[in-house]
Amino acid sequence: MFDPYSIRQEFPILQQPAYEHELTYLDNAATTQKPSRVLERILGYYQTANANVHRGAHFLSDRATSQFEQARQTVERFIHAPENGQVIWTKGTTEAINTVAYGIEHLIDPDDEILISSLEHHANLVPWQQLSFRTGARLRIIPFTSDGKWQAEYANYFSDRTKIVACTQVSNAIGVQLPIKEVIQHAKNVGAMTLIDGAQAIAHYPVSVSELDCDFYVFSGHKMYGPTGIGVLYGKTDALESLLPCQTGGEMVLHVTYQATEFNILPYRLEAGTPNIEGALGLAAACDFLQQHDQEAVLKWEQSLAEKAYSILENTTDIEIFSPKKHSTLISLSVKNTHIMDLNGYLDSKGIAVRGGSHCAHPLMAQLGVSGTLRASFACYNTMEEAEHFANTLLEAIELLQED
């Protein structure tokens, strides 16, 4: 049975105060906290298995290599990758997207088109924009409304010029889910590659890359209860094969002469240098953590927290809410005539951690007509009391800040 109060006990960081208040951590879309088993996995690695992987045959090196490769398989199973070796370790979502954006450059012609949605994080926008600058290909933005719906003319965006479609599964700024299955289908119909940014989805929604049938799926460990500095580029084998390595060096080679280099096979070909071994193990422990709980119950709980905050705040005149009331694990809003930083400052002074700002999505903020929003994002360890405390404290802040 899923119980947020007992899950909370697994997170040592949540047991401390913030200033003279209890800590209320609602900035989970930025990064989640880490359960003890992830921390112990990392510590345990250094205490019992630390060695460089894939090199030198000795006791520790064998142990480290086998744990590291097991971690890869854990993640592959977690996302239902159809084959082994389809998970490439990166330092996060950003590096995974850049690996693809640089890796496919040799396939892009000046009259090709690259499609992204209008709800992207800068991480799934700037690499494609820069790729379009380097190659002359055209970057086109599929307009989505802020409730995640397509606009009527969407079909026209897909054509035989479309080379790749990159789309987020869930918006980090406004919590809405995008119809990625449709996006992938449209892309397939025109023979384009697909990349799904799962950074905001992976901690909440069960993900099956084989069911989605996308070419690439990317996410970060730190947003799913794992450590920072580790992330995943999943790719279909032929899609990964088509990437030119954008980083070269050790580990990714089979044979080197001064005249030429023979690259290693996948997944190593795309993993130059000593990898983040402890990060990979920590991320695998985070997958185990997520799978040990009833993911559907957790998701319902997180959505009910966002919905609770929503219903407390929705009838306040000056508040505009951008996230959906239902089926969102976060609430994102702005308050008329009140600066986000002031609201953020008051909540912080009460020990409530939220995020105020543009959420690395300047074009989306422009679309919404605001300079930023205040976002409270929920995780499995948050309680109903915390959701209510956030909403009520926000109302207090508005009252205090609007009096003159």
Add this chain to the structure above:
Amino acid sequence: MESPSLSSIQAQLQACHSKEDTFRTLVTLSKTLPRLSNDEKADEHKIKGCESAVWLIIEHNHTDFPQFKADSDAKLMRGVLAAILSLVNGKSTTEIQAMDLSSLMSSLNLGSYLTSSRTNGVLAILDKISCR
């Protein structure tokens, strides 16, 4: 509202014993800072690197006593600006140039309102008001 003196601002801020006290004090102080007109909020007066928009104008008016005006779209920042300007209001250029602004800033007890992401902006403000 009349601009409070440096010593009164220092006293108010030093009496704060929690982040929340400081928040409320800054909001109260923000009300003492005269607002700028829309014309004055021109891009040339904007300080870069702040989380909120900050405008700062120094008028010399052919005297040795510069006049400082500032505004922000965030109240907390207006409170911080009221505190910062109290350090230099009514002082001559020579006096201001001789001041150690950053250690004076520490005497204001603004604590974490000056750290982290706000720091860049505040440093740029101090740099501008130092009249160097």
